[in-house]
Structure formats: C-alpha cells, structure tokens
Amino acid sequence: MSAEVAAVRTWAAGGGEFPYATVLSAYRRWGKALVPSGLLDALSEARRRAGGDLRPFLDVLLDKRDGTYDYRSYLALPLLAPHLAESDVVIALLVADLVRFELAADDDPAGPLPVMPPDDVLVEKRLRHGLRVIRPVLDRLDRPVRPAEPGVRAEARAVWAAVEARMSGEQRLLLRCTMLPVDIVHDEYLFIRVLQTFETAFAGLVRDLDSAATALSGQSATRAEDALRHAAASLREVSPLWSILATMRVGAFRRFRQWTEGASAIQSRHYKLMESLARRPDEARLGSAAYDHVPEIRTLVRTGLPSVDAAFRAATLAPGERAGVAGAMAEFAAAVDTWRRTHHRLATRMLGAQTGGTGYTGGVSYLAGAREIPVFG
Numbered sequence: 116m117s118a119e120v121a122a123v124r125t126w127a128a129g130g131g132e133f134p135y136a137t138v139l140s141a142y143r144r145w146g147k148a149l150v151p152s153g154l155l156d157a158l159s160e161a162r163r164r165a166g167g168d169l170r171p172f173l174d175v176l177l178d179k180r181d182g183t184y185d186y187r188s189y190l191a192l193p194l195l196a197p198h199l200a201e202s203d204v205v206i207a208l209l210v211a212d213l214v215r216f217e218l219a220a221d222d223d224p225a226g227p228l229p230v231m232p233p234d235d236v237l238v239e240k241r242l243r244h245g246l247r248v249i250r251p252v253l254d255r256l257d258r259p260v261r262p263a264e265p266g267v268r269a270e271a272r273a274v275w276a277a278v279e280a281r282m283s284g285e286q287r288l289l290l291r292c293t294m295l296p297v298d299i300v301h302d303e304y305l306f307i308r309v310l311q312t313f314e315t316a317f318a319g320l321v322r323d324l325d326s327a328a329t330a331l332s333g334q335s336a337t338r339a340e341d342a343l344r345h346a347a348a349s350l351r352e353v354s355p356l357w358s359i360l361a362t363m364r365v366g367a368f369r370r371f372r373q374w375t376e377g378a379s380a381i382q383s384r385h386y387k388l389m390e391s392l393a394r395r396p397d398e399a400r401l402g403s404a405a406y407d408h409v410p411e412i413r414t415l416v417r418t419g420l421p422s423v424d425a426a427f428r429a430a431t432l433a434p435g436e437r438a439g440v441a442g443a444m445a446e447f448a449a450a451v452d453t454w455r456r457t458h459h460r461l462a463t464r465m466l467g468a469q470t471g472g473t474g475y476t477g478g479v480s481y482l483a484g485a486r487e488i489p490v491f492g
C-alpha cells in the first residue's frame with residue numbers, strides 16, 4: 116500500500132487532520148489524469164465521512180473517476196466560489212502564487228511539474244506581465260511592496276512576500292487545493308491560474324452589470340455610469356494575463372490538453388451571465404451550444420433576467436445623463452471586444468484553425484462567430 120493510500124485510510128478510520136499535503140503531492144507527482152486507482156478508491160471511501168469544505172475538495176479530486184470532470188472541477192471553482200465577492204483579495208492570491216511558481220523555476224527547474232521548465236528569459240517575461248496585473252490590486256489593498264533591489268525578479272519576490280505576510284491559513288490551503296493540473300507540464304500551472312483569475316474578474320463584472328441595470332431601472336444615471344466604467348477598467352486591468360498566456364509553449368499546451376477534453380470555458384457561468392446582463396442574447400445564440408453548456412443561465416434569461424441594454428432603453432434620462440451612460444457602455448463594449456479578439460488570436464495560435472474545442476464546438480470558427488456578437492444594442 117502506498118504512503119498516500121495509507122494516510123487517507125488512516126484518516127477515514129480515525130478522523131483528525133485530513134492529509135492534504137500527502138494527497139496533493141501525490142496528485143502533483145502524476146497529474147490528475149493519471150492518479151493511480153488505489154488512491155482514487157481510498158479517496159472515494161474517505162468521501163463518505165467527509166463534511167464541510169473537505170467534501171467539495173474530494174469531489175474535485177475525484178471528478179475524472181466520477182465522470183463529472185468539467186471546466187468548473189478542472190479549475191476547482193466550487194472551492195473558489197465562496198471567496199469571489201472579494202475580487203481583489205482573490206486576484207492578489209492567484210497572481211502572486213503564479214509569480215511565486217515561476218520564480219521557483221529559477222532555483223529548481225525540475226520542481227513540481229518538471230516537464231518543459233521555462234528558461235530565464237521566459238520566466239522574466241511572465242513575471243513582468245504578472246506584475247502589471249498585481250500592482251494596482253496591491254495598491255488598492257494597501258499592501259506595500261518593498262523590493263530589496265531594482266529589477267523584475269526582486270519586485271516579484273517582494274510581491275510574493277507582501278501577499279504571503281498577510282495570508283491566512285485558510286487562504287494558504289485554498290491556494291494549494293485549487294491547483295490540480297491534469298499533467299506534469301510546467302506551463303499548465305500558469306494556464307490554470309490565468310483562467311481562475313479571469314473567472315474572478317468575470318464575477319466582478321457580473322456584479323457591476325447587475326448594479327448598472329438596477330441603477331438604470333431606478334433612473335440613477337451616475338451610479339450606472341460608475342458601475343460600467345468600473346467594469347471596463349477591471350477587464351482592462353487583468354488583460355496582461357493574455358500576455359502571460361501567450362508565453363505558454365504550444366507543445367506544452369498540446370501535451371496537457373490531451374487530458375482536458377470536456378473542460379471548456381464555454382461552460383463558464385460568469386462569462387455567460389456577464390454577456391446576458393449586458394444584453395439579452397438573441398434566440399439563435401440562446402438555443403446554441405453556447406447556452407447548452409450553461410442551461411441555468413439560459414433559464415434565467417428566459418425568465419426575465421434584466422439587462423443593461425434594455426434598462427438603458429427604458430430609462431427616462433436627461434440628455435447629458437444619457438450621453439454619460441452611453442459613453443460608459445461604449446467603454447465597456449470596447450473592453451469586451453478587445454478581450455474577445457485577443458482570445459480568438461491566441462486560440463488560433465495554440466490550436467490552429469482546424470482543431471475543435473474541448474467544449475466540442477468547431478473551435479476557432481466558433482470563437483470567430485461569437486466575437487461578432489454585439490455587447491449592447
């Protein structure tokens with residue numbers, strides 16, 4: 116019996132502290148797709164006794180075996196979900212951890228996820244883009260960053276130190292439990308953290324658009340304009356994540372992608388909610404694969420989810436107010452448009468024009484169509 120199976124069985128028999136470190140290091144050693152069945156059996160047995168936060172963690176660990184593997188379980192979104200209201204805190208944790216992982220490759224290229232370690236130049240690029248995302252977040256959180264010397268690496272180390280200094284035990288565990296690569300390729304780490312950070316940002320956009328629609332229904336143009344400008348700024352602020360993702364080696368991506376079939380961001384509830392809160396999708400889009408993957412959002416739309424677009428048309432506003440809100444809507448639409456175009460460009464580079472998506476669409480051709488959908492109007 117392996118050490119990790121023994122540790123899980125001992126916990127299941129006697130309780131106490133769940134052996135997180137042992138189980139997580141086993142998952143890192145093999146990658147989630149290749150975890151031996153003996154450990155999966157033991158975890159499945161243990162799940163019968165699990166309650167509280169442990170239960171969703173075990174569901175995420177066992178998704179491949181249970182046949183429930185999807186985008187949400189791949190990114191461990193059920194574990195992140197309770198924290199998403201605090202976008203800045205979560206983004207700081209996720210991006211600082213990404214930076215830490217890349218910094219660690221300097222000292223130990225064959226560390227966890229040893230396949231295709233990055234060279235110095237690549238690490239530096241990733242750190243530079245990561246710092247662009249995290250600087251404004253740490254400013255807002257009032258976490259001073261004090262690099263010991265000039266340079267990107269020193270600033271990145273200081274960023275991790277600043278975030279780690281205020282990290283609770285619960286947040287530390289959350290970071291560890293939400294990193295479950297399917298393979299052992301270095302670049303999958305950044306892929307997962309980038310997706311999780313965008314998800315966190317989408318959750319914030321949902322709140323902003325919801326506030327904007329409510330404000331417009333109450334004829335409050337200023338509040339609507341502020342919410343929309345905040346949404347646009349938030350989406351622009353995380354956009355350097357695309358530059359990080361663009362440093363992912365195509366060979367690395369294609370290797371771990373063999374295990375991610377069935378997990379596609381087409382299943383992102385926050386993204387579709389964001390789209391639907393901006394403007395009610397046309398019937399053709401609502402009836403398509405785009406919403407087949409998120410039937411609960413389709414139901415929300417069909418049962419009367421308000422939208423900024425409709426609330427704006429119905430609102431009685433002074434000409435100056437109308438112009439202000441229209442300007443903020445245009446700013447948000449431009450940010451979404453840039454996001455979609457960058458996504459489409461990167462997907463084309465990673466997949467080629469002909470490969471289907473992991474969400475079983477035509478792949479890049481699906482994205483080319485979705486890119487043209489108006490955000491408003």
Ligand code: HEM
Nearest residue numbers: 313379380381386405462465472473474475476478479485
């Ligand atoms: C290597 C990078 C990426 C590739 C190759 C890629 C590819 C694709 C493809 C092919 C689709 C179409 C659905 C499918 O069949 O899977 C898709 C959808 C989507 N992707 Fe990505 N993607 C990448 C990164 C990202 C990132 C970082 C995000 C951020 C969360 C993201 C968010 C989305 C969303 C929200 C959709 C659904 C769009 C819609 O339904 O209109 N993708 N992606």
